[in-house]
Amino acid sequence: MSSCQHTTILERSGLRATMQRRLVLDALHQMQTPASPYDIEHHLTKRGSTVHPVTIYRITKQFENLGILHRLGSGRLSLCKHPETEGAHGYLRCRDCGSVTEFQNEHLQRLATDIAEEHRYHSPAPLIEITGLCPSCDPS
Amino acid sequence: MSSCQHTTILERSGLRATMQRRLVLDALHQMQTPASPYDIEHHLTKRGSTVHPVTIYRITKQFENLGILHRLGSGRLSLCKHPETEGAHGYLRCRDCGSVTEFQNEHLQRLATDIAEEHRYHSPAPLIEITGLCPSCDPS
């Protein structure tokens, strides 16, 4: 996903294609892993760009509402890899160290979508999150 | 679930059965809905009991690690209804208003557990959380 595709995402969203929004999308794309607003700021600072933390909070909230990114239970943000897909996205998260693995399971995603609909839930980006202890954090 | 059962939970956990821990369990049980640490404090204060917020933070973190309660993505805590059951527990959460509905779906819980095991995850209380927009918050 190139920087110009990020601009396309913004155009389609109805949001103005500002430098700050493109930088936030670039950062999330480059980091490849869920990141907090301050993680994003640090990433950008290291690369010589600056976006004010308050702006990052505002931008990410908008992106979340548009389904451009997912906010995980840890508060970290993950770029939605397939925004055109209406189906659910799956994450496995360690509640100890916070590490996150994205998974793809059609069957589970179908079931989760059904459950959401049963309860009259709707979202442009339904999110399934399974929380447990990762191998490193499992005391056994 | 009575107060004496709460004491049993504590005995089995290896934690001392202090007044504060019993009060936190009582509060979560009485509230019937996921609550933040400060929600718990306010509930207790209204009933004439006081447990210091810092203590509630410490207690709930221990309970979470023991699988006695679940910490949802909103940060709110839900008493685990079936601590003896090793299977996963499911929650549907609105990312706008934060309302939570617990659901029970054997099939989805089985699938989620399988996915967790595939990734060598383990937990005394695996948690499935589906996030979307509830009927009240759906703009459509």
Place this chain on the structure above:
DNA sequence: ATTGCAGATGCAATACTATTGCATGAAGAG
């Protein structure tokens, strides 16, 4: 029942995270 101690609590200080109001600045339509 008394004692002793590891573990638990309360408090204050601190750190971290998120939100709001307002003045200034930039995107993009015309």
Place this chain on the structure above:
DNA sequence: CTCTTCATGCAATAGTATTGCATCTGCAAT
């Protein structure tokens, strides 16, 4: 280019969580 609207930066504030340390208490041993 001009204008309007939306977006950003900054400062202040609010909300949430953690830590160190002194004191206290559950509970096991005697």
